[in-house]
Amino acid sequence: MSKVIRIGTRDSELALWQAKTVQRALEHTGHSTKLVPVKSTGDLNLDQPLYEMGITGIFTKTLDVAMIKGEVDIAVHSMKDVPTALPKGIVEAAVMKRASNKDILIHKGIDFLNAEGIIATGSLRRKAQWLNKYPDHRVVDLRGNVNTRLKKLEENNWNGAIFAAAGLERIEIKPENYIDLNWMIPAPAQGAMLVVAMEDDDYCRNALSALNHKESEICVHIEREFLKTLEGGCTAPIGALARILKGQVHFEGALFSLDGKKKIDVQKAVPIEESENLGKLCAQTILENGGRELMQEIKTVLNN
Template identity: 75%
Template sequence: MVKTIRIGTRDSELALWQAHTVQDKLRNLGYTTTLVTVKSTGDILLDKPLYELGITGIFTKTLDIAMINNEVDIAVHSMKDVPTALPKGIVEAAVLERANVQDILLHKGLDFLNGQGIIATGSLRRQAQWLHKYPGHTVVDLRGNVNTRMQKLNDNNWNGAIFAAAGLERINLKPKDYLDLDWMIPAPAQGAMLVVAKQDDSYCLEALSHLNHINSEICVHIERAFLKELEGGCTAPIGALARIDKDQIHFTGVLFSLDGKDKVEISKTCKIAEKKDIGVKCAQWILENGGREIMESIKKEMSKE
């Protein structure tokens, strides 16, 4: 059987770049493809922080529905936006080779770092880590696609805004003057692209298997297992990063309180052959060493809003 693979994507510049990347790779393998764009709820509702919208997978839900309704065959996502539990009948089909995992600060000068400052981000993880390092600063919410967020930074009196380096690099918007936040632990699966397909679609699953990068897949699965074990359905400031060096995996995971004051962190190294459950075990250590109290306080704070 030969068919045209319909690639579902959001319509932002970055999402389209990701979809075109997958399209080009499939075409190079001899597959016929077409792009189908949809607008997600996360792109439309820009006046509320993500965690207030109460929707799991706000940037992926619309594509999930399109796939279930047979409007698209596969969907391309920034993997850090994808919930740890996929909808019934939809499975991970390929994790592409991971790009830059770091966060960076776009700024209007760095004099403010030693004094008062206003930093913009829509991420609880980035907010908490920034306040942990710079408790005297103010963090304001920033929503929208990459282009919209960069424009908002220019239009407001903020000192800077935090972005994922990979997103800016992919669409050639990374400026020459930026601050690399190498002390900030990235989001689980940051810098990775995920392609999902229907569980019973053997044609697309076979096609996408050729795009999978095994080392990237190993690392993001460890990070997402850590996230899933910690979260328990609650959005929280969680960072995780797994790296492979020869036959070893180096993992760092961290949980913060919303205000950044409380922090529990773990680092662990093991051989690749011993990777089973490393993410889960590290998350359990976090919970047993102060993390459970942090998660309870986050749930209480969220319930008030």
């Protein structure tokens, strides 16, 4: 049996780049495909910060519905946007090889770093980590696709804005005026692309299994397990990064207060064969060291 695999994607430039990458990989292995772009709620509402919308998976929900209704066969996502619990009937089919996991600062000159400054980001994680390092700065909300955010930075009196390096590199618009934020812990699964399919669709799942990058899959699953155990969803300032070096998985994770003043972190390295519950164990360490109370504080503030 063969069929045309309908690939669901958001219609931003970056999302289309990601979907076309999967499309090329599938066609390279002899499969027929068709792109089906849709708009998500997260793309349509650019006036409200993401955490205020209170919807888990705001960028993935529209595609989930399209898959369940049979309008598309698979969907391609930035994995950091995907809730840790997928809707019933939808499963992970492939984690593509991970790109850069770094956050970068696009700036208008870096003199402000040692003085007062205004930084833009729509991410609670980036905001909390920035304020942890630069408590005298002000952080303003920034929403929209990559191109929209770059334009807003240009038009406003902000000193800089924080972006994921992978997104800018993928669509080749990374400007020269940037610095790597090597001290900032990325979002769980940042830089990774996830392809999902329906659980009962053996044809698509088999087609996608050839695209899975095992090392990336191991690392992002540890990071997402850490997130899930902390019950962060997309709303708490949580960073996590797992890397494989010489047969060991090196993990670092942190939970921050919304204002960046509190930081609870963990670092651990284990052999790959012992890494199955690493994310969960590290999250439990955070929870036992004050993380449980901090998560409650965060939820109380965000729900009011």
